[in-house]
Amino acid sequence: MTGPEASSPIVQGAPEPVLEQQKPRGNAFLNWFFLRDQLAQARKQAAQLNAEQREHVRRAKLAFELGELALAPGNAVQSGSTAPLAANLFRQSIYWALRSQQEEGAPLNPEAVWALAGPNAVATLAADEAQLSQLSTAMRSTFIELADGSPEAQRTTADQLRRVAKRLVMDAQRVLWQLEWIKLRRLVHVLVLGIVCLAVIVLAAISLPPKTDLAKGKPWRVSSVGMECHPEKSDCGGTTTDILFHTKVEQNPWFEYDFGSPLAFSSLTIRNRSDFGPERAVPLVVEVSNDDKKFQEIARRTDSFATWKPSFPTQHARYLRLRVARESILHLEAIKVYP
DSSP, X not given: XXXXXXXXXXXXXXXXXXXXXXXXXXXXXXXXXXXXXXXXXXXXXXXXXXXXXXXXXXXXXXHHHHHHHHHOTTOOOTTSOXXXXXXXXXXXXXXXXXXXXXXXXXXXXXXXXXXXXXXXXXXXXXXXXXXXXXXXXXXXXXXXXXXXXXXXXXXXXXXXXXXXXXXXXXXXXXXXXXXXXXXXXXXXXXXXXXXXXXXXXXXHHHHSOOOOXXXXXXXXXXXXXXXXXXXGGTEETTEEOOOSOOOOSEEXXXXXXXXXXXXXXXXXXXXXXXXXXXXXXXXXXEEEESSSSSOEEEEEEOSOOSEEOOEEEEEEEEEEEEEESSEEOOOEEEEEEXX
């Protein structure tokens, strides 16, 4: 076969190829939460500003800030109106803001930069033809010419240049602001999530039932009785104190719980005497036994304490003993046992 039909690769009636739709990468929620797509786009736009353009933006902002200071009503000076100086600073700010939006090249004078901006862009900076003419004249003037005229005219020129400079500086750094704004939003997301998680943890901790004291109501005894104690009355031997018991001075004084049968527990809370002599309770040895004869040490405290909360592998024991491993007196306010 010859002719156009023979050379054509198109098959009549064949379906058109379907382009595979690219799926978003990563978890959708995480992408939204961390603003990944927006952040990537903002970084891409910010990266389009090279080092020279960023420096121009910095100079534009600096000149504008100095112009604001010079024009501020409270900054009265003795040598006359500051409007011409402010106008010149705003003109510099306009120059650097326009330069940041233009291609790299040799430094240009203000008149050339103004002309390079284009009539359409320049026209949007003025409300009418009269203002546009005044603005163009100011941009082509020198600092000497800006100092001419009446104080009212100088102020009008400065105000007009300030308005234009403010708009151009905002436009010049918009992409940088957008990047910082998205970073701030992402930080707020993280902070809110942290606050929510903390609130959940706090509420969970508040709502958790208190740990059960397995030793509550269980019988106990001590190695000796130095004084009769009544903790419910905060009295022991005529002394105002909250201790549960008070042994004599002896070698290895101890306190012991009898659970009646082997009990599973893995932590304690031991509250030392708070009004006097906490050092008497150390070194304090925690021991367990099932026959009240052979004891095994499971914890030891060698320095003075107010409250000690030892934890250890789960024990299955009938007897729990706290013993001072030296000659001393033992008096504690509470011994609680937890699963």
